[in-house]
Amino acid sequence: MPVTVGHRSLLLVRDGERILATERACPHEGADLSLGRCGGGRLFCPRHLASFDLRDGSVSPGWSFRPLRLFDVEVAHDGLWLTLD
Numbered sequence: 001m002p003v004t005v006g007h008r009s010l011l012l013v014r015d016g017e018r019i020l021a022t023e024r025a026c027p028h029e030g031a032d033l034s035l036g037r038c039g040g041g042r043l044f045c046p047r048h049l050a051s052f053d054l055r056d057g058s059v060s061p062g063w064s065f066r067p068l069r070l071f072d073v074e075v076a077h078d079g080l081w082l083t084l085d
């Protein structure tokens with residue numbers, strides 16, 4: 001689910017029981033990752049099909065660009081709290 005937090009365009013992702021946030025633009029060429037899909041603990045870019053490990057943001061083998069930025073999300077009684085750095 002795409003969300004905007006301050007000036008950041010992020011993506012909320014559910015990976016099993018875990019909820020996390022990622023940057024929304026793919027670090028390769030900026031594709032909108034909200035149009036991708038998740039599966040097996042990975043987020044797949046819709047443009048060139050690189051995928052990102054949702055534990056650490058690392059990109060699938062064969063690609064040389066930087067990892068995807070991940071942000072912790074805390075599920076609280078009053079909503080979701082994101083830790084941005």
Ligand code: FES
Binds near residue numbers: 026045046050
């Ligand atoms: S734009 Fe995402 S892999 Fe190329």
